[in-house]
Amino acid sequence: xxxxxxxxxxxxxxxxxxxxxxxxxxxxxxxxxxxxxxxxxxxxxxxxxxxxxxxxxxxxxxxxxxxxxxxxxxxxxxxxxxxxxxxxxxxxxxxxxxxxxxxxxxxxxxxxxxxxxxxxxxxxxxxxxxxxxxxxxxxxxxxxxxxxxxxxxxxxxxxxxxxxxxxxxxxxxxxxxxxxxxxxxxxxxxxxxxxxxxxxxxxxxxxxxxxxxxxxxxxxxxxxxxxxxxxxxxxxxxxxxxxxxx
Ligand code: FPP
Numbered sequence: 001x002x003x004x005x006x007x008x009x010x011x012x013x014x015x016x017x018x019x020x021x022x023x024x025x026x027x028x029x030x031x032x033x034x035x036x037x038x039x040x041x042x043x044x045x046x047x048x049x050x051x052x053x054x055x056x057x058x059x060x061x062x063x064x065x066x067x068x069x070x071x072x073x074x075x076x077x078x079x080x081x082x083x084x085x086x087x088x089x090x091x092x093x094x095x096x097x098x099x100x101x102x103x104x105x106x107x108x109x110x111x112x113x114x115x116x117x118x119x120x121x122x123x124x125x126x127x128x129x130x131x132x133x134x135x136x137x138x139x140x141x142x143x144x145x146x147x148x149x150x151x152x153x154x155x156x157x158x159x160x161x162x163x164x165x166x167x168x169x170x171x172x173x174x175x176x177x178x179x180x181x182x183x184x185x186x187x188x189x190x191x192x193x194x195x196x197x198x199x200x201x202x203x204x205x206x207x208x209x210x211x212x213x214x215x216x217x218x219x220x221x222x223x224x225x226x227x228x229x230x231x232x233x234x235x236x237x238x239x240x241x242x243x244x245x246x
Contacts (some may be wrong), residue, residue, distance in 0.1 A: 020192025
């Protein structure tokens with residue numbers, strides 16, 4: 001792929017921590033939820049762009065386990081954006097042969113939203129060329145803990161049936177995570193000025209490149225996304241090995 005005359009390597013899996021919606025709204029004297037609404041529009045535009053340039057997996061941090069303790073007013077606003085997106089906008093994704101995956105614990109969400117999310121996954125194309133993953137009531141630690149608890153249950157079943165407990169490999173453990181079948185994230189972008197992962201894709205980010213920008217998420221347009229890709233292209237990904245020739 002070519003950006004501004006430069007050849008770039010397109011990451012297979014991009015994750016975005018969409019931070020700064022509240023500050024974007026505050027600067028405009030708008031309620032916080034107006035910032036989240038602008039964020040959803042930006043998210044849709046970036047997903048289309050990512051698909052067009054050949055990204056295969058695109059994960060957005062829509063709601064963290066920690067965000068669940070925000071005010072009722074803000075959570076209700078976020079729920080209504082999620083409800084409306086999964087009612088009105090998913091069909092456009094399917095038309096573009098994009099599939100939906102939900103990462104997170106759906107059980108504390110309002111029942112109608114949990115149902116819509118399950119339905120959005122179930123109605124997804126069988127062999128999508130683009131995977132849009134939504135982390136909703138997601139936390140990396142909670143994800144790892146639920147995988148450990150599943151492993152313990154499987155070990156218990158093995159013991160009852162007289163089998164030795166299985167030894168996990170990276171691959172078989174990954175099979176117990178919300179992201180089973182999804183390649184590790186290559187690039188994580190965080191907007192809004194903070195430089196931390198905040199419990200996003202902790203297991204999957206072991207070798208991810210991190211890109212931080214002060215731009216607030218509703219202002220993070222396709223040009224800003226391309227800047228992140230250019231930066232990613234310049235990184236020397238060694239996965240713990242030394243540079244060739246050293
Ligand atoms: C962080 O900004 C952002 C969030 C807590 C929510 C992000 C969610 C969306 C953009 C909507 C998701 C909707 C769908 C349909 C998936 P912040 O509020 O922490 O911003 P601040 O740091 O400026 O206060």
